Amino acid sequence: xxxxxxxxxxxxxxxxxxxxxxxxxxxxxxxxxxxxxxxxxxxxxxxxxxxxxxxxxxxxxxxxxxxxxxxxxxxxxxxxxxxxxxxxxxxxxxxxxxxxxxxxxxxxxxxxxxxxxxxxxxxxxxxxxxxxxxxxxxxxxxxxxxxxxxxxxxxxxxxxxxxxxxxxxxxxxxxxxxxxxxxxxxxxxxxxxxxxxxxxxxxxxxxxxxxxxxxxxxxxxxxxxxxxxxxxxxxxxxxxxxxxxxxxxxxxxxxxxxxxxxxxxxxxxxxxxxxxxxxxxxxxxxxxxxxxxxxxxxxxxxxxxxxxxxxxxxxxxxxxxxxxxxxxxxxxxxxxxxxxxxxxxxxxxxxxxxxxxxxxxxxxxxxxxxxxxxxxxxxxxxxxxxxxxxxxxxxxxxxxxxxxxxxxxxxxxxxxxxxxxxxxxxxxxxxxxxxxxxxxxxxxxxxxxxxxxxxxxxxx
Ligand code: 2HG
Ligand code: ZN
Numbered sequence: 001x002x003x004x005x006x007x008x009x010x011x012x013x014x015x016x017x018x019x020x021x022x023x024x025x026x027x028x029x030x031x032x033x034x035x036x037x038x039x040x041x042x043x044x045x046x047x048x049x050x051x052x053x054x055x056x057x058x059x060x061x062x063x064x065x066x067x068x069x070x071x072x073x074x075x076x077x078x079x080x081x082x083x084x085x086x087x088x089x090x091x092x093x094x095x096x097x098x099x100x101x102x103x104x105x106x107x108x109x110x111x112x113x114x115x116x117x118x119x120x121x122x123x124x125x126x127x128x129x130x131x132x133x134x135x136x137x138x139x140x141x142x143x144x145x146x147x148x149x150x151x152x153x154x155x156x157x158x159x160x161x162x163x164x165x166x167x168x169x170x171x172x173x174x175x176x177x178x179x180x181x182x183x184x185x186x187x188x189x190x191x192x193x194x195x196x197x198x199x200x201x202x203x204x205x206x207x208x209x210x211x212x213x214x215x216x217x218x219x220x221x222x223x224x225x226x227x228x229x230x231x232x233x234x235x236x237x238x239x240x241x242x243x244x245x246x247x248x249x250x251x252x253x254x255x256x257x258x259x260x261x262x263x264x265x266x267x268x269x270x271x272x273x274x275x276x277x278x279x280x281x282x283x284x285x286x287x288x289x290x291x292x293x294x295x296x297x298x299x300x301x302x303x304x305x306x307x308x309x310x311x312x313x314x315x316x317x318x319x320x321x322x323x324x325x326x327x328x329x330x331x332x333x334x335x336x337x338x339x340x341x342x343x344x345x346x347x348x349x350x351x352x353x354x355x356x357x358x359x360x361x362x363x364x365x366x367x368x369x370x371x372x373x374x375x376x377x378x379x380x381x382x383x384x385x386x387x388x389x390x391x392x393x394x395x396x397x398x399x400x401x402x403x404x405x406x407x408x409x410x411x412x413x414x415x416x417x418x419x420x421x422x423x424x425x426x427x428x429x430x431x432x433x434x435x436x437x438x439x440x441x442x443x444x445x446x447x448x449x450x451x452x453x454x455x456x457x458x459x460x
Contacts, residue, residue: 005062019043029081031072040081047092049206057173059452066452068200070142073134075336076421078199078457090141096120105164107209110141126212129156133323141205147197149417154373155246165209166192171448181209199419200454202447220282221315224306225272231302233347242293243280248373249322250276255369262328264320268305277322325369334380335396340416341375349410360399376416404430420458
């Protein structure tokens, strides 16, 4: 080991797995953004909680920056290591620590994938309800660091709602047990909630106690084709008033074209500009309610066509049309926006933003989709093959500035669920006031006085 700092770490933790091979640096130094060239110092893969604490203390002593790392499926650059940082990967800390049937909690190490958490909950006849397409690769620690949302927020809320306790190594090296699984705890600042969504800038989440719940009743999945953007919000209001929704997701014909080209099966014939995939509780009466809502939507010209899944396989095929979008767009190196608005602000905002994007991006393909029932839109702009990546990003950033101003006017957020990371830090001020940002910086200084954890993320 030629680097003296790494040699010292190896002395402190002789059993620690430390990788410095160029292929490993490349693999662990990037997330799904692919915008930055990975250049970490090394990758540490601890297996013990105490090792994480030793690593953070070592980083403080040597002034080495740490990038906490989960499944690196993030889309905002939060887990990128491009400046000689130590990547602290939790991937070998991926065990279930315990299940408590009375508390209905599952305690896990932070490196477990979301899918493994789902499977562990299922073994006990319960569910951990946060869910999204990256479930097989993302880690629960990363979900906590970004307060991940996904496709069931409309029913269950964000990750934040499901965290009963956290074990964290703060930036100053202190080990913190936050909230310890309590339901009620009125004893001052809730540091657990402060850590959730802090993007690795306050502490490294090492373990979590997750709340579980009963599985939902059997559900139905429906795909709807809609003629206009306005119809989208009308159909949402109609379905929400008549059915117990588990999901209400939308995408455009452009998104559909990509996902079909990527191998998904067409489910509705003809050309329609907008589509909705919705899932709702299905008993005898809700079947009738769904049909009645559908018919009313058709009568009012809000719905042009629709299919109701007749089997689990068909339900999965309908979901693939929505969940396969990100993967189908990846080869086009999209520039991503992940914005959030109050649902009540959406109709006016959607019109404004449609005309803004139409005038600013006439030559780019723009793909709209997302969790419209939560007020969360994903706008992906595709890079034309002839344009260099840096020119493309410069043009997109100009438009994002305008988008951020529009969001600010409507009281929205520049990041709904992906986090700020590196990608959106220039726009944080459109969502958070100066006073708020100053307090956030102050909090960071308390948890991590030397600024060793994920420097450059969240704040410029
Ligand atoms: C989704 O909702 C994910 O599918 C990814 O949040 C969104 O690729 C995106 O922009
Ligand atoms: Zn999403």
